[in-house]
Amino acid sequence: MALLIDTDPGCDDALAILLALESDLDVVGLTTVAGNAPVEDTTENALSILDFLDSDLPVARGADRPFVKRQETAEFIHGEGGLHGDLPDSARKPVNTAAAEFIVERAREDGDLTIAAIGPLTNVALALAIEPDLPSYLDEVVVMGGAVRAPGNRTPAAEANLHADPDAASRVLQSARATFVGLGVTTRATIDPSTLDLRGARGETVEEWLTYYPEELKQRYGLEHSPIHDAAVIAHLTADVLDVDRRALEVDTSEGPCRGALVADEYGVTGESKNGEVASSIDVERFREVLASGIESAL
Numbered sequence: 448m449a450l451l452i453d454t455d456p457g458c459d460d461a462l463a464i465l466l467a468l469e470s471d472l473d474v475v476g477l478t479t480v481a482g483n484a485p486v487e488d489t490t491e492n493a494l495s496i497l498d499f500l501d502s503d504l505p506v507a508r509g510a511d512r513p514f515v516k517r518q519e520t521a522e523f524i525h526g527e528g529g530l531h532g533d534l535p536d537s538a539r540k541p542v543n544t545a546a547a548e549f550i551v552e553r554a555r556e557d558g559d560l561t562i563a564a565i566g567p568l569t570n571v572a573l574a575l576a577i578e579p580d581l582p583s584y585l586d587e588v589v590v591m592g593g594a595v596r597a598p599g600n601r602t603p604a605a606e607a608n609l610h611a612d613p614d615a616a617s618r619v620l621q622s623a624r625a626t627f628v629g630l631g632v633t634t635r636a637t638i639d640p641s642t643l644d645l646r647g648a649r650g651e652t653v654e655e656w657l658t659y660y661p662e663e664l665k666q667r668y669g670l671e672h673s674p675i676h677d678a679a680v681i682a683h684l685t686a687d688v689l690d691v692d693r694r695a696l697e698v699d700t701s702e703g704p705c706r707g708a709l710v711a712d713e714y715g716v717t718g719e720s721k722n723g724e725v726a727s728s729i730d731v732e733r734f735r736e737v738l739a740s741g742i743e744s745a746l
């Protein structure tokens with residue numbers, strides 16, 4: 448499967464990229480978006496992560512802010528510059544094509560591209576806006592986003608990626624075949640780092656990524672270990688660790704307290720047609736095996 452990763456690295460993004468590159472997925476490139484940190488930083492981080500993984504895949508820089516609202520970042524979770532662990536700056540530069548164009552080019556080339564969208568959805572929505580035929584070149588867009596059957600992590604109702612750019616998320620839902628992998632499953636996508644062999648400098652970097660949540664956040668969410676949200680998307684694509692249900696879905700783009708919430712019609716009460724998929728459960732043990740084996744092979 449040809450896969451493009453649209454990302455805002457981010458510690459869990461770093462582990463998702465690691466897992467994808469160590470899998471049998473054919474990763475064709477990364478596009479970066481503002482999210483966990485400004486896009487200058489997420490782009491530098493993407494290049495440094497690829498260096499760390501010995502990969503020279505292209506990186507295309509994308510949107511520096513959401514369509515409508517002010518940009519919010521989360522360095523207090525992911526570390527200064529958006530990424531814990533001291534990776535050297537990359538000598539490489541992003542390609543000379545904007546992320547949205549890059550997505551369109553790669554999708555046209557492949558004809559059946561899958562996008563793992565693990566940051567705010569601004570780039571993917573822009574790509575759909577500049578090439579209305581894009582959905583016919585895509586297999587699906589698998590989004591880390593939403594909080595179906597779970598509380599939000601950015602607001603009581605909304606998950607951070609969808610809350611960052613609800614208008615973009617709504618556009619993606621309306622235009623492409625989309626699967627949403629939300630907090631209902633990704634907060635269970637954890638691993639105990641002490642079960643892994645993380646000796647040496649490279650192991651320490653991976654350990655920093657795995658333990659990125661500050662203590663107070665783990666307490667707030669009642670978690671023993673940091674959730675590796677974005678890696679759940681890749682584990683799903685490579686090892687089928689999730690169950691998904693087809694539902695009538697809507698992203699709340701209003702200005703009220705539910706802005707950015709992904710609303711799933713679980714009982715079909717609206718009579719609306721089922722326009723997307725949401726992950727409903729995760730095989731946690733299988734997720735851990737897949738992540739552990741990706742980390743072992745990267746180290």
Ligand code: RIB
Nearest residue numbers: 457459565591607608676
């Ligand atoms: O809500 C979790 C998501 O927000 C993840 O993609 C994480 O990297 C942050 O961007």
Ligand code: CA
Nearest residue numbers: 457460565566
């Ligand atoms: Ca992310």
